Amino acid sequence: xxxxxxxxxxxxxxxxxxxxxxxxxxxxxMRYQLTRPIExxxxxxxTGQDKTLKNRMIFLVSLEKSFHKKGWLASLxxxxxxxxxxxxxxxxxxxxxxxxxxxxTDLIQDIREMGFKRLVLNNGKQEWxxxxxx
Numbered sequence: 001x002x003x004x005x006x007x008x009x010x011x012x013x014x015x016x017x018x019x020x021x022x023x024x025x026x027x028x029x030m031r032y033q034l035t036r037p038i039e040x041x042x043x044x045x046x047t048g049q050d051k052t053l054k055n056r057m058i059f060l061v062s063l064e065k066s067f068h069k070k071g072w073l074a075s076l077x078x079x080x081x082x083x084x085x086x087x088x089x090x091x092x093x094x095x096x097x098x099x100x101x102x103x104x105t106d107l108i109q110d111i112r113e114m115g116f117k118r119l120v121l122n123n124g125k126q127e128w129x130x131x132x133x134x
Contacts, residue, residue, distance in 0.1 A: 051115040053083045059114045060086070085118045086111060093123040102130065 056078055064076045067090075074090035098121055101107060111119060112132050119130040 051113075053078070056083045056086075056114055056116070059110075079120070080118070082115075084116055085120060086116045087120040087122065089122045089124070091123055093121050093126075093128075097121075098128050108132070 060076050060078060064074065067074045067076070072090060072092070074088050074093075077087045077089070079085040079087050101121070108119075117131070117133040119132060121128040121130070
């Protein structure tokens with residue numbers, strides 16, 4: 001004779017417990033990955049010291065258009081003395097995107113050649129500051 005429990009969820013409570021523990025671990029690892037600071041090392045100095053604010057504005061508009069063509073609804077702005085800080089604001093920026101952007105050496109090199117000393121990426125909740133002048 002098989003006894004059926006009046007509370008069938010007791011039969012699967014250990015499975016629920018295991019799933020809960022796994023979910024907590026996954027969330028903890030993902031949160032750590034998203035909040036861990038990024039370390040960027042650049043080996044040469046900016047080459048675009050002779051670029052004017054007008055040159056940087058033209059580059060900014062071109063870069064913003066290329067982002068929009070890819071479906072990235074980012075807004076770009078210049079900050080700092082002589083517009084030498086490029087700020088990119090986009091709600092979908094996350095750590096993997098920042099890492100991909102840093103590893104795309106052509107883009108970083110183009111930004112440096114325009115004389116930008118710093119690149120700031122912001123998603124409204126987190127901000128990444130990449131020093132391009134060291």
